[in-house]
Amino acid sequence: MTAELASILDFIRYGASRFAAAGLTFGHGYDNALDEATQLVLHALHLPHDLNPVYGQARLVAAEKAAVLALFERRINERKPACYLTGEAWFAALSFKCDERALVPRSPIAELIEAGFEPWRNGRPLNRVLDLCTGGGCIAIASAHYLPEALVDGVDLSDAALGLAQENADRLLVADRVRLLKSDLFNELTGETYDLIVTNPPYVTRAEVEALPDEYRHEPESGLIAGEDGLDLALRILRDAPNFLNDDGFLICEVGESERALVNLFPQVPFIWIEFKVGQMGIFLLEKVDLLTWHNEFAVVAKERGL
Structure with missing residues (x-):
């Protein structure tokens, strides 16, 4: 699966889909799955929250993919607001x-x-x-x-x-x-x-x-x-x-x-x-x-x- 996900946009889309499928609730700074997935991806990659969209096609290396997916899993399994995960x-x-x-x-x-x-x-x-x-x-x-x-x-x-x-x-x-x-x-x-x-x-x-x-x-x-x-x-x-x-x-x-x-x-x-x-x-x-x-x-x- 990680081989099929390559870019920042790939992971944002994937995270939003996972969050929607898991029935997460949004109300702690973000009101939808897409925005929350965006912020978690950018946090995991140590990128600014207002990253220029031109970087959306940038590809992740293996360690970065693992960090993003681990954060997604915590959001789903712990049901912890994204802001508490990112600090x-x-x-x-x-x-x-x-x-x-x-x-x-x-x-x-x-x-x-x-x-x-x-x-x-x-x-x-x-x-x-x-x-x-x-x-x-x-x-x-x-x-x-x-x-x-x-x-x-x-x-x-x-x-x-x-x-x-x-x-x-x-x-x-x-x-x-x-x-x-x-x-x-x-x-x-x-x-x-x-x-x-x-x-x-x-x-x-x-x-x-x-x-x-x-x-x-x-x-x-x-x-x-x-x-x-x-x-x-x-x-x-x-x-x-x-x-x-x-x-x-x-x-x-x-x-x-x-x-x-x-x-x-x-x-x-x-x-x-x-x-x-x-x-x-x-x-x-x-x-x-x-x-x-x-x-x-x-x-x-x-x-x-x-x-």
Whole structure:
């Protein structure tokens, strides 16, 4: 079989066919078998992820073929996301170190970061930014990269995730402007205030996690589950965020598929559901004034849930 496969394109096509036949799930940086096979082939060959297509007909030597096929077999047999196999994930056009200490970066918030949070920022200064539930640091670090004037705090409860985030801050040369803190959301941030709080907290229900494909079981469960409706962390953030925002500050929060549950809980709250290039993705914006206006409602529901 290896004699019949010769070029980079041969192996990409073969990998995509194998992945489709094996029923793999794609959702960790790549959404289809062809793109994932491409990245695994290029990684195995130590080639850049954006290799010029003109090299597609380049032929592999025996050792390279063996390396590519071994990576394909691991992807199929272990059901491990490709980013964990390569150790690299791309977020906001930046290369991040990626391993099982944190979720694979894949939030559409990347699109907002690359745009400097416009038009929602509306020209406001963003001198201090907070990324809650930073995981491997992608949102905090990318924000520092695209907002060179900003000092960014990245907060997480996991020591392992914070270790990975520090490695990424060093990797992307923003460690002087990114401070990483261990905290259960706002608990250790007394006295701090920010122009923007941006967060992609856990928002998946336990029932949904139990039904997820095997690929997701390699990720830390603590980065996914957030109560019966996926809103336990979001409710705490909504309740407490105004205490940590400057007067003209605003909150951007991802709740994914829990959007419907949030709207059902608070049908009168003027959530701004942000539209992305691919449509609405369960990410809302609220200004501090709105967080204050509806604070009692957020606090009551949080208290009812024992949060």
